[in-house]
Amino acid sequence: MEQWILLGMAPVFLALIGLEAWYWHRRKQGQYSLVDTLSNVALALMHQVADLLAWAVTIGLFYWVYLHRLLTVPSTWWGIALLVIGQDFFYYWFHRAHHRIRWMWASHVTHHSSERLNLSTAFRQSLTYPISGMWLFWLPLAWLGFEPTHIVAVVAINLGFQFFVHTQAVGKLGWLESVFNTPSHHRVHHARNARYIDKNYAGVLIIWDKLFGTYVEEDDADPCEYGIVGQIHSHNPITLTFHEWRELLRDAGRAAGWRAAMGQMFGPPEQARSHLDAVAANDPRLAKAAPGPDA
Numbered sequence: 001m002e003q004w005i006l007l008g009m010a011p012v013f014l015a016l017i018g019l020e021a022w023y024w025h026r027r028k029q030g031q032y033s034l035v036d037t038l039s040n041v042a043l044a045l046m047h048q049v050a051d052l053l054a055w056a057v058t059i060g061l062f063y064w065v066y067l068h069r070l071l072t073v074p075s076t077w078w079g080i081a082l083l084v085i086g087q088d089f090f091y092y093w094f095h096r097a098h099h100r101i102r103w104m105w106a107s108h109v110t111h112h113s114s115e116r117l118n119l120s121t122a123f124r125q126s127l128t129y130p131i132s133g134m135w136l137f138w139l140p141l142a143w144l145g146f147e148p149t150h151i152v153a154v155v156a157i158n159l160g161f162q163f164f165v166h167t168q169a170v171g172k173l174g175w176l177e178s179v180f181n182t183p184s185h186h187r188v189h190h191a192r193n194a195r196y197i198d199k200n201y202a203g204v205l206i207i208w209d210k211l212f213g214t215y216v217e218e219d220d221a222d223p224c225e226y227g228i229v230g231q232i233h234s235h236n237p238i239t240l241t242f243h244e245w246r247e248l249l250r251d252a253g254r255a256a257g258w259r260a261a262m263g264q265m266f267g268p269p270e271q272a273r274s275h276l277d278a279v280a281a282n283d284p285r286l287a288k289a290a291p292g293p294d295a
């Protein structure tokens with residue numbers, strides 16, 4: 001079902017990407033590059049296949065948990081509204097965990113590794129999310145009493161909504177900024193400027209960031225610089241999918257003892273040995289990139 005919601009929206013997504021690319025082309029601004037967009041599309045297709053398999057494997061578990069549920073939430077309008085809000089709450093924690101735990105960041109880094117930000121960046125996902133344990137974050141919803149197929153659908157709707165916040169073509173949106181995740185909030189999330197890193201994890205509602213202390217407003221005086229701290233400079237979907245996993249396994253293998261190895265796998269990404277080595281070696285990928293001719 002989830003696949004059909006996102007596939008059904010695919011023509012809208014593609015049309016808007018075309019429109020946005022044309023908009024920037026007319027303004028002679030290189031927000032798009034063909035190779036970057038093609039690599040985003042390839043990553044989206046790889047992710048969709050993995051996601052379909054992951055749901056096929058885990059849906060039985062969701063129904064098992066649902067059988068042992070606390071309550072039964074009816075499929076009324078308010079039941080669905082509760083599910084949308086509840087799923088968005090767990091999305092916040094899914095997203096925060098995927099930035100702060102390296103085992104999860106190894107999947108999520110793919111979404112952040114483009115030095116551009118446009119609607120096609122929303123397509124940039126990793127096929128390794130099921131290994132990182134994304135599905136774990138929706139399991140409490142089944143335990144609370146939401147029907148598993150409804151959970152799958154609402155996860156897809158949340159992701160579908162987030163397509164629209166991946167753009168530099170839209171400024172601030174008035175009162176909507178105080179309640180919803182907006183393009184402005186999500187630009188901050190994709191920026192690697194020190195004050196913007198690990199902020200604005202919101203899916204649909206920005207209120208979670210405000211409640212849990214991770215909210216930062218976009219400041220025109222500090223323009224967003226997109227990408228990750230150690231830029232990857234690759235358009236190869238395989239490299240983009242697996243580079244952090246490779247480093248993670250290597251760092252864990254080199255660690256002195258199992259405690260240190262666990263720290264490399266499940267600690268914060270900035271304490272990874274490969275990251276600290278890059279800092280010590282003054283790796284140019286860590287430096288702030290000079291604005292390119294099309295920036």
Ligand SMILES: [Zn+2]
Nearest residue numbers: 095099108112
């Ligand atoms: Zn993120």
Ligand SMILES: [Zn+2]
Nearest residue numbers: 111166186190
């Ligand atoms: Zn994003």
